[in-house]
Amino acid sequence: MNKNFIWRFVKKLANLNFSIFVLSLIAFFCICGSIIEQDKSLSYYQINYPHYYLFILFLGFDHIFRTFYFALILIVFILSLITCTFSTQLPSLRNARRWKFLYSSCISKTSDYLLKNDSNSKYFFTSIVYSLMRINFFVFYKNNSLYSYKGLYGRVAPIFVHFSIIAVLLGSIVSFLFSFVVQEIVPQGEVFHLKNIINAGFYSYLPDDLVFRVDNFYINYNTNGSVKQFFSSLSLYIHNYIILHEQLIYVNKPLRFFSVTLYQTDWQIDVARINCGVNSNIQKKFFKVNINGQNCWLLNIPISKDNNIFFVVFNLDNNVLVCSSSGLILQEVNLTEKFYINNIAFTINSIVPSTGLQIKVDPGIVLVYFGFFIMIFSTFTSYISYSQVWIYINVKSLSFMGSTNRALLFFEQDMIYLNNIYSYHLLSRFKRINTLLV
Incomplete structure (x- = not known):
């Protein structure tokens, strides 16, 4: 009785119609995950999907590729491919060799x-x-x-296709369980640990012995003033011992250290260090705003009880605009240049930028790449x-x-x-x- 039940279950898993049904479910959820933006804040879904955001959050469509039911469907499809391979494809190959x-x-x-x-x-x-x-x-x-x-190699191709799909799906499940993503905004010259977790698998582990330092950050601009590329020079320490000194990363050229990958993702202007008066040194943070469709950063300094001045910076290559509280441009100054407002001497000693980094550990990516490599190989083999x-x-x-x-x-x-x-x-x-x- 038990053997008959197991055999019927195996035949059901290996059934082509059942496999197509499971594959259709995977395709449906992938389409939903492509249409609905993933890993956004609650307010984002409330604004963009005011009538459906509760439904989206309840079913986990805001992080559909990391839900338990999506992983369960992948596991069922993997079992279906395995049973089909061993119950149909391999016997067919043996029969072809007879x-x-x-x-x-x-x-x-x-x-x-x-x-x-x-x-x-x-x-x-x-x-x-x-x-x-x-x-x-x-x-x-x-x-x-x-x-x-x-x-005969042409008869082996379907088996390789099955194994390649299994490798890709297993890689996705491993990523779901063991990967994590961290995002950091780090000022130039600062040291940072991995702490700002965006998402993490159930069995992921953050290496607490890794320490990074942003040695330098700079930007290359186009002739029209737009950003061409931005660069970060990083150092890596393990247990306070330097392992990697000043590797330059930029967009599409990450830093890879074993399973840890650091991507350059963003940048911003962080703070300005200003000398005010005779012996007063202050450090003020910039705030990002949009003026006439152009991003810029500004900070305000009170010079009297009812009067403020604003420093406006459009990019790291431009000079600093000094504006009144009404928006009137008072003057344009360079770094380390002394200027006076209400008989008070000001000097902008430095402007400190921050680099946006994404740190990712994904052990399943190797399986995914291996699966696609086997799939490409089996595609050529299938033409035999x-x-x-x-x-x-x-x-x-x-x-x-x-x-x-x-x-x-x-x-x-x-x-x-x-x-x-x-x-x-x-x-x-x-x-x-x-x-x-x-």
């Missing part, structure tokens, strides 16, 4: 590609064997019957045609039958080559025999 000898009584009933040559008894068995081997067929013989095939040839030889005739699973024109071309090689080899043997008889 020797299938046919005889004259059954050749005409099973023919996909049929050719029958009638001749006298002077057909030479070794000639046809030699001809088949010349066009890369494997040849087997039993009781005046020949069986040959080539292109699996061809079979049966030949039955008796005293008065040679009966021939061939079949292929694809590329019929190439198979017919192979058969033409076979006939030419066979005829040439046979004719050569006749000439040698005649020469010996003479």
